[in-house]
Amino acid sequence: MASKRTRAAAGPRKLGAGKRVENKERTRKAILKAASELFSRKGFHRTTTKAITRKAGIAEGTLFNYFRTKEDLALYFFQQQLSELMEWFRRNKRLQRAPLSERLFAIIHYHLEQIGPYEEFIGAVYLRALQPTSKLSPLSLQAQEHNLRYLGFIRETLARAEEEGEIPALGDLGAYGFALFHAAMITYWLQDQSPGKEDTLALLDRGLKLATSILKRGDWAW
Amino acid sequence: MVKGERPDGAVHRGLRMGKLGLSLTGSYLGYQLQNLFLGAEARKEKRRRFGQKASRRVREELEFLKGPFMKLGQLLSMQTHALPHEAIDELANLQMRAPGMHPTLARAQFKTSCGKYPEDVFREFEEEAFAAASLGQVHRAVTRRGEKVAVKIQYPAIRTAIENDLKVLRSATLPGRITGHTPGGILDEMKRGFLEETDYINEGRNIDFFREQMKGFPYLTIPKVYWDLTTDRVLTMSFVEGETIAPFLETRPSQAVRNRIGCRLFELYLFQIHHLHALHADPHPGNYLFRNDGRIGLVDFGCVKRFSADVAELNRYVADRVWLQGQEQLERMIVLIWGPNVSAAKARKMLAVFEEFANTLFPLPGTTRPLVDFGKPTLLNALGRNLRTAVRDRLTNPEFAFISRAELGLYNLLHQLQARVNTREVWNRVAGPKWGIASKT
Numbered sequence: 001m002a003s004k005r006t007r008a009a010a011g012p013r014k015l016g017a018g019k020r021v022e023n024k025e026r027t028r029k030a031i032l033k034a035a036s037e038l039f040s041r042k043g044f045h046r047t048t049t050k051a052i053t054r055k056a057g058i059a060e061g062t063l064f065n066y067f068r069t070k071e072d073l074a075l076y077f078f079q080q081q082l083s084e085l086m087e088w089f090r091r092n093k094r095l096q097r098a099p100l101s102e103r104l105f106a107i108i109h110y111h112l113e114q115i116g117p118y119e120e121f122i123g124a125v126y127l128r129a130l131q132p133t134s135k136l137s138p139l140s141l142q143a144q145e146h147n148l149r150y151l152g153f154i155r156e157t158l159a160r161a162e163e164e165g166e167i168p169a170l171g172d173l174g175a176y177g178f179a180l181f182h183a184a185m186i187t188y189w190l191q192d193q194s195p196g197k198e199d200t201l202a203l204l205d206r207g208l209k210l211a212t213s214i215l216k217r218g219d220w221a222w
Numbered sequence: 223m224v225k226g227e228r229p230d231g232a233v234h235r236g237l238r239m240g241k242l243g244l245s246l247t248g249s250y251l252g253y254q255l256q257n258l259f260l261g262a263e264a265r266k267e268k269r270r271r272f273g274q275k276a277s278r279r280v281r282e283e284l285e286f287l288k289g290p291f292m293k294l295g296q297l298l299s300m301q302t303h304a305l306p307h308e309a310i311d312e313l314a315n316l317q318m319r320a321p322g323m324h325p326t327l328a329r330a331q332f333k334t335s336c337g338k339y340p341e342d343v344f345r346e347f348e349e350e351a352f353a354a355a356s357l358g359q360v361h362r363a364v365t366r367r368g369e370k371v372a373v374k375i376q377y378p379a380i381r382t383a384i385e386n387d388l389k390v391l392r393s394a395t396l397p398g399r400i401t402g403h404t405p406g407g408i409l410d411e412m413k414r415g416f417l418e419e420t421d422y423i424n425e426g427r428n429i430d431f432f433r434e435q436m437k438g439f440p441y442l443t444i445p446k447v448y449w450d451l452t453t454d455r456v457l458t459m460s461f462v463e464g465e466t467i468a469p470f471l472e473t474r475p476s477q478a479v480r481n482r483i484g485c486r487l488f489e490l491y492l493f494q495i496h497h498l499h500a501l502h503a504d505p506h507p508g509n510y511l512f513r514n515d516g517r518i519g520l521v522d523f524g525c526v527k528r529f530s531a532d533v534a535e536l537n538r539y540v541a542d543r544v545w546l547q548g549q550e551q552l553e554r555m556i557v558l559i560w561g562p563n564v565s566a567a568k569a570r571k572m573l574a575v576f577e578e579f580a581n582t583l584f585p586l587p588g589t590t591r592p593l594v595d596f597g598k599p600t601l602l603n604a605l606g607r608n609l610r611t612a613v614r615d616r617l618t619n620p621e622f623a624f625i626s627r628a629e630l631g632l633y634n635l636l637h638q639l640q641a642r643v644n645t646r647e648v649w650n651r652v653a654g655p656k657w658g659i660a661s662k663t
Contacts, residue, residue, distance in 0.1 A: 196334030202379035
């Protein structure tokens with residue numbers, strides 16, 4: 001009997017925990033939605049935590065249960081974008097068959113489309129990232145966790161091209177190289193004054209085509 | 223440099239163009255030097271060999287570079303004597319092309335220009351381009367209302383690339399400008415032309431103009447512009463059915479069909495010269511679409527040349543051999559082609575070559591064979607000789623050079639079709655006395 005009661009009691013308790021996790025995730029997303037809207041409209045610096053809580057419809061104290069600082073919020077923003085990018089990329093069947101230069105183009109272009117509305121915010125994050133104490137600095141452990149996830153995804157994309165003989169084996173170096181190129185492209189995009197930022201598109205296309213064709217020929221070997 | 227890959231940036235293009243210039247100049251100089259030591263027979267052979275080798279090299283280099291350099295190749299081939307007529311023939315077929323875009327880039331560029339992705343605007347949109355166009359590529363699509371259209375998308379930032387190239391060209395052509403073989407104004411003219419060509423709104427207006435003006439030709443199709451789906455970098459037009467010359471010839475059209483098409487091409491050309499004073503300019507074969515029932519489609523109106531009535535007058539002079547009618551007419555014609563400052567002796571020397579060309583294009587009335595057989599290379603050769611003499615003696619007037627390029631393109635096309643055309647009959651119909659096209663003399 002006792003054991004039956006325990007099992008019966010365990011059921012609803014487990015369900016409650018799941019619901020709590022679900023609720024927590026929903027609140028987290030609501031905060032992110034409110035924050036990203038404000039970041040997009042007002043920028044990173046001028047968005048106060050008070051404004052975020054008001055927009056998300058939560059108590060100010062609740063926000064700190066989820067994100068201790070605005071930087072934590074920014075990191076979460078990037079994690080969510082990366083998940084979305086990876087999911088979109090893996091789902092896109094045509095792209096899986098496309099040449100490597102197009103696949104890599106699509107990754108950076110999708111990312112630029114994601115951050116398009118948050119130009120000011122991204123610029124501010126870049127400046128923040130230069131401070132060694134910032135969680136957004138590439139050296140911070142939190143940022144590295146995010147970076148590793150990104151590098152893993154790129155590594156997986158390059159590995160397929162390596163297996164299919166499209167490029168020679170680059171190992172992890174290829175993913176690091178691409179990450180640097182990706183960061184450089186975002187910097188260029190931030191500065192790009194051309195109509196519709198089309199200079200970025202041209203540079204991205206030519207840069208990747210040149211790089212992949214050099215790799216194909218094996219001229220990179222030393 | 224990676225083989226098969228386009229060099230990027232003004233510096234690389236400059237270096238490569240410099241190399242081409244050097245290798246050409248080098249071998250041309252070498253050829254000139256050897257000339258001093260060779261007898262007449264050997265000289266002739268040597269010149270022929272040089273011509274073939276140089277023209278091949280030029281085409282290979284230019285095809286590699288694409289972009290504005292290719293256009294320069296075409297223009298310079300008319301403007302300098304660096305290239306013999308074998309090269310001119312090769313270059314007449316080149317077209318300014320931009321690098322190809324993969325579907326992701328084409329889609330991104332569409333959004334950059336139109337603010338929305340193609341799938342948000344069209345019912346259907348083919349991701350892969352079906353044709354290359356000057357400065358971009360063309361995709362098939364279906365509008366929300368179900369109309370078949372062709373969507374031309376420009377390669378991103380091509381305008382900036384062209385501006386960079388022109389900067390390099392300014393220094394690259396300095397020697398030509400100093401010697402007078404490259405008239406100084408030609409670079410400004412090129413710049414104006416290129417930048418106009420990068421503006422698809424301008425092209426749309428050209429299409430509207432030609433469509434309206436040439437609606438009287440039932441066999442001719444000129445696309446309709448969809449202005450609500452057109453920007454300076456994206457041009458949406460109704461889809462024109464037909465094949466370009468090479469695949470069309472593979473369908474083995476009968477001689478009658480080829481003659482009919484040839485006759486119509488000649489008619490359209492004369493109509494533009496005499497009645498529109500504007501020419502659907504690029505004489506590239508890809509701009510003409512043919513069908514087995516003899517219908518013709520004209521596409522790609524990026525480069526339209528408008529000119530003075532003098533060109534029409536000149537055309538009339540050729541048809542009527544006006545220079546044989548008296549001294550006054552002769553002098554007027556010399557001024558028309560070579561400008562007022564040319565020496566009479568030089569011009570007279572040219573006339574013999576010119577007459578040969580005129581006799582081939584418009585056989586004298588009463589000739590037993592009124593049909594001009596474009597399948598024979600006679601006319602192209604005569605035009606080539608004409609141009610070479612003009613260029614060697616620096617007699618080239620830019621307007622005349624342009625029209626020669628267009629003519630060369632047309633005759634090349636007629637030559638490929640192996641069409642037989644009663645040119646005199648067409649001329650009388652389109653531009654003859656009943657039109658009252660008066661000469662200014």
